[in-house]
């Protein structure tokens with residue numbers, strides 16, 4: 480993004496280190512000399528006795544301003560200036576004349592488009608000032624031209640960049656970025672794919688962190704509205720009046736602090752999609768207004784008496800049980816039915832542990848890339864632990880866990896159990912403990928011994944060798960042998 484600005488900066492700082500070139504054309508040598516005397520101190524002065532020589536200099540040299548005599552044999556001053564306009568249109572043109580001939584002044588101004596008309600004899604200081612001003616305006620106009628070019632280039636670049644970012648966003652929210660091999664997620668994809676091509680209102684349900692936001696965006700960016708905007712509003716985050724003004728806009732003066740008209744998100748999302756997150760948190764008044772948009776496609780800004788038509792696709796989400804809210808009279812039934820034309824219900828991560836390995840690797844890849852790390856994967860024990868955690872924060876919690884682990888990984892190659900959060904390991908141990916039947920015997924040593932005996936026997940039976948059994952149990956082979964002797968296992 481910095482290049483266009485750099486170009487503009489460069490243009491601006493291009494100062495006039497070299498003096499401007501001034502071309503004087505007059506058939507009278509004495510006039511040329513005296514003009515040169517007036518200007519030579521501050522500028523690079525070129526002189527010519529006739530128009531033809533003047534034009535040759537104009538082609539050859541860097542000339543910012545010409546001063547030409549009106550009356551010359553062969554080519555007149557006006558004719559000369561016409562040539563200048565044709566060849567170097569931005570050169571500043573001044574004309575000299577010996578007598579105040581109104582017709583020739585008029586002609587010079589109309590045809591020659593001169594900057595200034597200088598009458599002989601001239602006052603040297605006045606002429607110097609005139610030339611200085613003229614050149615300032617020349618500098619400004621060349622700077623403007625360069626700025627305009629730079630701006631046009633910057634605009635082109637921005638347009639390209641905008642298009643690129645749009646494609647990036649589309650790619651980021653494509654269906655294939657949503658991970659889920661489990662049958663429950665496959666059913667979700669089926670519904671999403673069908674519904675993306677339609678304008679049907681969608682209600683997305685699911686616990687926190689299950690991907691409601693992600694799914695809403697994927698539906699928008701995979702459908703015919705993707706060129707228009709996707710806007711999201713969390714309906715639980717704002718008091719009613721503010722939420723109303725966010726969604727529907729307001730007229731100036733509609734309430735204290737409304738200093739100007741403001742467009743609402745429904746208008747901003749025209750032809751696109753609006754995502755109403757946490758729809759279950761809306762107050763009754765807001766529910767009525769939302770029902771009106773869904774039924775008539777009409778909005779009315781706060782403080783306005785007129786309604787406006789909008790063409791907006793609505794996707795809503797909630798982590799509450801809306802059906803229950805309807806039964807309890809906290810949510811309008813008619814609105815509920817309008818919203819759930821299509822319902823997508825995202826399963827919690829607990830209900831689909833088979834998705835955890837793919838998700839974990841997906842987030843590991845993302846974190847590796849973001850943090851410039853090269854962790855190769857997870858140890859079996861770490862993956863087992865990840866797959867058995869309760870994940871009350873669902874995919875978001877898993878994502879955060881992996882990001883944290885990668886950030887703290889140092890130069891480890893694999894993610895091991897010891898790198899995972901303490902609370903996960905604790906939760907895992909608690910789950911494991913709950914699944915062990917606690918023996919009734921009073922003697923703890925005896926109870927522990929019988930558990931050890933059972934575990935060793937099973938490990939040997941399942942692995943077929945003492946070495947592998949010791950490995951599985953996480954103890955050295957010698958310890959296993961000693962333990963077997965003491966427990967009298969043959």
Ligand SMILES: Nc1ncnc2c1ncn2[C@@H]1O[C@H](COP(=O)(O)OP(=O)(O)OP(=O)(O)O)[C@@H](O)[C@H]1O
Pocket residue numbers: 656657658659685686687688689690691692693694798838841874875878
């Ligand atoms: N199936 C998935 N595949 C890949 N990433 C996912 C998936 N589901 C969720 N995520 C990621 O998990 C994070 C949480 O998802 P998202 O914000 O969509 O959840 P949510 O349901 O809107 O949560 P909340 O109710 O708290 O708003 C995001 O970073 C999202 O990209």
Ligand SMILES: [Mg+2]
Pocket residue numbers: 691692756
């Ligand atoms: Mg969300």
